[in-house]
Amino acid sequence: MPRKHTPPAFLSGVVAPEAYERWLTRKAAAHVKRDRKRGHICANAMYKEAIHAxxxxxxxxxxxxxxPLDWSLISTYKNEDSHKGRHAYKAGFALLPTVDHLSSDATEASFRICAWRTNDSKNDLSVDAFMDLCQKVLAHAGFQVSAPGAIHSS
Structure with missing residues (x-):
């Protein structure tokens, strides 16, 4: 019987189809649980489709x-090991693929895939607020930041 969510070609040889399906199911369930607590009406199947997309x-x-995300890390994080290894253990999962809501107050299933490190940094910020924060960090460090297509004067 064919799988409903065929892993993309970039996961071939990296993540078994069964592991990908399990990951999708768990991620959808976690986001549904969180969003229902926020008062949103949502369904596992809809979220699973949106995350797969x-x-x-x-x-x-x-x-x-x-x-590039390290897809070999999905479903390998262990809380017990994390407590023992603390920051060093978590740092090894910086490029673990995670599911990010485009906006923390989103009422529909709209997601992006990003690294755990990025998701931790973005937290509950909107995309625009996250970009603004990144710009402020870079400007404070002495970088010049401009929007794509901006005209630079010399």
Missing amino acids: AVLLSAGLDAYTGE
Whole structure:
């Protein structure tokens, strides 16, 4: 019987189809649970479809940084090991693919795939607020940041 959610080609040889399906199911359930607590009406099947679509759209890359994600890390994080290894353990999962709501107050299933590190940094910020924060961090560090297509004067 064919799978409903065929893993994208970039996961071939990296993640078994069964593991991908399990990951999708768990991620959808976690986001549904969180969003229902926020008073949203949502369904596992709808979220699963939306997350799968976000994975396909990602082409295996972080939606915000463009970095290649380490898909071999999905479903490997262990809380017990994390408590023992603390920051060093979690740092090893920086490029773990995670599911990010485009906006924390989103009422529909709209997701992007990004690294755990990126998702932690973005937290509950909207995309625009996250970009603004990134710009402020870079400007404070002495970088000049301008929007794509902006005209630079010399």
